[in-house]
Amino acid sequence: MMPKQNQKEFLDIAQSLKPTLNQEIVYCKDVIKVINDKNEIHGWKVEKIGSYNLLKDKAYGKGDNFTVDFGNHQVGYLTLKIIPVGSPPDAPLRMKLTFGEMCCEVKEPFSNYEGIISSSWLQEEIITVDILPSEIKLPRRYSFRYLKIEIIDTSTKYQVAFDNIYCTTATSADISKIKPLSLEIDDELKQIDKVSIKTLQDCMQDVFEDGPKRDRRLWLGDLRLQAIANYSSFKNYDLVKRCLYLFAGVQNEKGQIPACLFLEPTVIGDDTFFWDYSMFFMDCLYNYYEETKDTLIVKDLWETAYRQIEIVLEKLDDNNILKSDTNFSSFIDWNMELDREAASQAVLIYCMKRALALAEQFSFSESKLLNEKIIELSNASLKYLWDEEQGLFVSGETKQISWASQIWMVIAGVLPIEKNKQLMDTLFEKQPNIKLVTPYAYHHLIEALILSDKKDFAIKQMKAYWGEMIKDGADTFWELYKPDDKKFSPYGNNLINSYCHAWSCTPTYFIRKYLI
Structure with missing residues (x-):
């Protein structure tokens, strides 16, 4: 058995090798909808509605929702820049965010989940925003490609627009x-x-x-x-x-x-x-x-x-x-x-x-x-x-x-x-x-x-x-x-x-x- 002192030394060496994470800002690419298709994996497929840049000025109120596609898998921290539209906000914004590595995760309700692993691993958040406009930086790291945003409530006097949605990725890989692979390697x-x-x-x-x-x-x-x-x-x-x-x-x-x-x-x-x-x-x-x-x-x-x-x-x-x-x-x-x-x-x-x-x-x-x-x-x-x-x-x-x-x-x-x-x-x-x-x-x-x-x-x-x-x-x-x-x-x-x-x-x- 290795002495405990050696184990501490091992952990000290490991700590000295802790990496610096590389970061990159990745903006969401498209607004999409997920539709049923029995021929696709899990029974769902993605249909593009339009570029997010064309639709980001749209205002959303109580009961509205939309889903965005970041174009590829991302691991990092989400930032939302939100602005009010209409009268001055007289109540907080409450919204639900659902993250999905696959489109089934933003389509099938997590409330139906019954499995042997804790449902707390399912990536969703309910956020209340008191002050608008606001730039919200979520502290938790997420792993996703798709993001669904549901407006639970604003008030009858105002709606919200999402000026920017981006992920600050994190990895220790360079x-x-x-x-590059040689030309002899086939495309597949x-x-x-x-x-x-x-x-x-x-x-x-x-x-x-x-x-x-x-x-x-x-x-x-x-x-x-x-x-x-x-x-x-x-x-x-x-x-x-x-x-x-x-x-x-x-x-x-x-x-x-x-x-x-x-x-x-x-x-x-x-x-x-x-x-x-x-x-x-x-x-x-x-x-x-x-x-x-x-x-x-x-x-x-x-x-x-x-x-x-x-x-x-x-x-x-x-x-x-x-x-x-x-x-x-x-x-x-x-x-x-x-x-x-x-x-x-x-x-x-x-x-x-x-x-x-x-x-x-x-x-x-x-x-x-x-x-x-x-x-x-x-x-x-x-x-x-x-x-x-x-x-x-x-x-x-x-x-x-x-x-x-x-x-x-x-x-x-x-x-x-x-x-x-x-x-x-x-x-x-x-x-x-x-x-x-x-x-x-x-x-x-x-x-x-x-x-x-x-x-x-x-x-x-x-x-x-x-x-x-x-x-x-x-x-x-x-x-x-x-x-x-x-x-x-x-x-x-x-x-x-x-x-x-x-x-x-x-x-x-x-x-x-x-x-x-």
């Missing part, structure tokens, strides 16, 4: 660092790359947030993917370094790193723990070192990173198979039917290999044990989890066959590459019912295909998934996407889904690492 991949980068940009705040709408905090699983996408794009190394030290500073009494942490009012770790997320701290450290060759951070954080593997090794049974305390000991994917044991076993092997690579480079004493355990767990996986007749890995007491189990065994390198190719062919041929439901899981599918020497097929799958999201209106990539169930939400209602989500940003990593 868009000038992005290098260029568009996927552009949306990926915008997704990452809007999630880069004081830390790498999982989503700027919800949950707006640092999750380790998201960080792992954001970091590698960042290495291929913005190259903001200090932000990754800050996040690593933050996690090292909030480990619990057992030395385990939580799945996520909060920054305000002080830095605290959450009480949610996933085996895979904790172990990915080692992968994050390995990738950061490979990118920067920063030896000091490896020496600082090695004990913390290795402790995450030790904790999971304690959960092995007598056959060297990982046994879960619950079915959610690891995250893996947002499929509640998924048995996670085989995938967790593979993540453990994968992270031990990352640890071994660092241990050998730095002559850490743990290298001998790591090498032995990798062999033992790989052999156990083949003996107890491989079904020779089906040509697939099974998981848990029910011997469940899932996409995730196969994908992670490929990434872990349990089989040689030729057998991995065969495994991926069998996976696509048999199409197991326990499917992938998030871009987070689809990232690992693309990675497994590339590791199996199936790069062209990986590109095809990337276009079929992220490209389809763009066809459905994505200007940033989403937290959840099932092409055969586009209103899917594990939370009970798609209104609460995040439509700019960090773990979906990795196509830019694949494009810039493997295609240019």
Whole structure:
């Protein structure tokens, strides 16, 4: 267990790396209306009424409403410049503001929301303005493209006009660092790359947030993917370094790193723990070192990173198979039917290999044990989890066959590459019912295909998934996407889904690492 004093030092280092946010003023572009269309995602589509500049002098009174489109996804702070029209204002202006990343959020009433996540994440405000004219700057940060304004009341003597509506965006990303893609990259991949980068940009705040709408905090699983996408794009190394030290500073009494942490009012770790997320701290450290060759951070954080593997090794049974305390000991994917044991076993092997690579480079004493355990767990996986007749890995007491189990065994390198190719062919041929439901899981599918020497097929799958999201209106990539169930939400209602989500940003990593 790392001494508490070291944890304080880690947090002090993280604080010293706090970024300065870049800001830009973005004005709303158009006035729109949202109309029903069963052929569009969520059953709604946007119809442009006119440019906001042509309509901004219109006056609005009690019961009026309008919706504006900022033209693209924005993360930042809203400013409204409001002027009275008619007699001097003899009563306050009261209005309701509703923000939406997708148009369904400004059309479907939040009062109908019933889900397992708090409705307080739904972005709406009721504001009372006593003095007019006035410039209102909302203190809360929002994540949106669409803004609906409803006039609850003024008085019978006056109305209001909105002279200016703009967002002051905030991000720690520097868009000038992005290098253009080569001419050989086709237009569809260029568009996927552009949306990926915008997704990452809007999630880069004081830390790498999982989503700027919800949950707006640092999750380790998201960080792992954001970091590698960042290495291929913005190259903001200090932000990754800050996040690593933050996690090292909030480990619990057992030395385990939580799945996520909060920054305000002080830095605290959450009480949610996933085996895979904790172990990915080692992968994050390995990738950061490979990118920067920063030896000091490896020496600082090695004990913390290795402790995450030790904790999971304690959960092995007598056959060297990982046994879960619950079915959610690891995250893996947002499929509640998924048995996670085989995938967790593979993540453990994968992270031990990352640890071994660092241990050998730095002559850490743990290298001998790591090498032995990798062999033992790989052999156990083949003996107890491989079904020779089906040509697939099974998981848990029910011997469940899932996409995730196969994908992670490929990434872990349990089989040689030729057998991995065969495994991926069998996976696509048999199409197991326990499917992938998030871009987070689809990232690992693309990675497994590339590791199996199936790069062209990986590109095809990337276009079929992220490209389809763009066809459905994505200007940033989403937290959840099932092409055969586009209103899917594990939370009970798609209104609460995040439509700019960090773990979906990795196509830019694949494009810039493997295609240019």
